[in-house]
Amino acid sequence: MNNAPGPTIIMDTRSTTTRSVRFSINGVARDATIETCVTLLDLLREEFGLTGTKKGCDHGQCGACTVLIDGKRINSCLVLAVSRDGAEITTIEGIGSPDKRHPVQEAFIRHDALQCGYCTPGQICSAIGLISEGRARTREEIREAMSGNLCRCGAYIGIVDAIEEVLVALRGKPVP
Known part of the structure; x- marks a missing residue:
């Protein structure tokens, strides 16, 4: 029986990868430099202040975070923001207005x-x-x-x- 210790794995959790992204959000060009692990939901809410999109379960099971990406509905909590670089995103804030509702x-x-x-x-x-x-x-x-x-x-x-x-x-x- 070999009792030699296994390899030591050291993870540097301080290093993150960032990337610049650009979206059209509710018809407005928006740029950001984000960590590659940030979800679209968190980017919308935390970086751009679009809090109409809700964080419900954060697992894609409730639909509270649904937005339109290039016209198709998607749970934004399941999508990494970097994967939609260049996309046209519509949140509830971009649908209708108090004067002219959808x-x-x-x-x-x-x-x-x-x-x-x-x-x-x-x-x-x-x-x-x-x-x-x-x-x-x-x-x-x-x-x-x-x-x-x-x-x-x-x-x-x-x-x-x-x-x-x-x-x-x-x-x-x-x-x-």
Whole structure:
């Protein structure tokens, strides 16, 4: 039996790798020098002050951090910011305005599709992405496509009703 000690591994946790990145965030060019391990969620919230995007579970399971990247919905807590260098990112702050809300925002208000509001930014971003994907044709497909966005208050019926309303307005015919 060999009792010789194994190799000693020394990790220098003080050294980090940084990289310069550039994004278009809500239509504005933004530059940053960041550590390569920073998630897009943390960059948006901590570097750029865009706190509408929420940190829920930080594991991609709740959807509170959903944003649109190049028009597609994504959980920003699962994406390293450096991997999206050059991307066009839309957060809830870039959707509508107090004077001119996005149709999804208006529908959420009309259908009482929010209660505490914590999940609402992610729900709205996900709904906009779902609508642009064009694959949800029925209420069941809307529910399935939104299943990655959790609402602890249980406003699911209002959320589906709001998305259905916007789909009907876009298509001109009822959702089956």
